Amino acid sequence: MSAPGSHCPPNDRWGRFASLAPKGAAWIIDAKVARLHPAVLRSIRAPLQVELVTAGEDLKSTRALERLAPKLLGLPRGGTLVAVGGGTVGDFATVVAHLVKRGVTLVQVPTTLLAAVDSSVGGKGALNVGKVKNALGVFHYAARTLLCPELFETLTPAQHREGIAEALKMAVCLDAAVWKRWSRRAPGTLELVKTARALKARVCAADPYEQTGRRSVLNFGHTFGHVIESLSGFRVHHGEAVALGMLCALDVGRAMERTPWPLAEQVEAVLTARTGASRGRLKAVLERHPAEEVGRLLGADKKSAGGALRMVLLERPGVARLVEVPRWA
């Protein structure tokens, strides 16, 4: 029998939350989701513990871990922790599930589109340290993911765009046919979620613990994306930051003659139309900060090695590669 949190392919159940909620688990729930969807708390049966948390990057901190973990120590070995929320709740709960009793079973209930298409697949949990995004992290795969479309009904258009950005990233980096289809016609939410999850799961299965480098393509747009999040004090949310970061990666790709101009122009047009990521917004976010600060944060990127910056660049639809970026690019 494999240890809780070991790699497994996504085990997705689709349906209404009330019909899928497991019994006898401990729960970490986004308080906003609990307020917007009273059926969530009403449907939970025989819980061991229910913790309502405020979502956001502050939750992904050692401070929050210290505050919340002691409340979950009553979870038995072999117990189940359920995370209900977006990516910050999922990332935080993944770390907790990894640490409590040296690992308990994790069930994810992603409630943002971003969490449904991306963060609830692939087993990563992380905490930020100061301004450095995801500085501490674990791999702990969810044993089951509950996808409840009624929970997405309260998302704002901006939150939808953030999920769309990550799903478009998956398509353009991983699958030329999906990219071709999606660039012509925007998919509906169910197609977006199912396809993006399957694309990400395929890469994670090939490199479950990020050892061969195959997974690194998922970081397209993330090098500058994380810097943008940090510079803005996390006021620019992850999905928008990644969309802007993809524009930067297209520029670097063009400068290094890795990304063909027509492809870069096409990807930028789709991103701008579907996610609102624009040159004007990028300029507004970056120009408030000295270049040295940007450089320092780029240097803290986990993909950097020995002072050299490494970035994922797009070479053709469905093909992206991690490359070393010289200073002149």
Ligand SMILES: NC(=O)c1ccc[n+]([C@@H]2O[C@H](COP(=O)([O-])OP(=O)(O)OC[C@H]3O[C@@H](n4cnc5c(N)ncnc54)[C@H](O)[C@@H]3O)[C@@H](O)[C@H]2O)c1
């Ligand atoms: N682990 C991974 O592989 C991975 C991948 C991508 C992103 N991430 C992480 O995910 C995080 C971003 O995720 P996010 O955008 O979901 O952030 P989030 O969890 O902060 O949620 C964003 C906002 O949406 C609200 N919300 C959640 N569900 C809602 C609903 N159904 N209706 C209305 N509002 C709702 C939250 O309360 C919050 O205010 C970042 O920290 C990023 O680093 C992790």
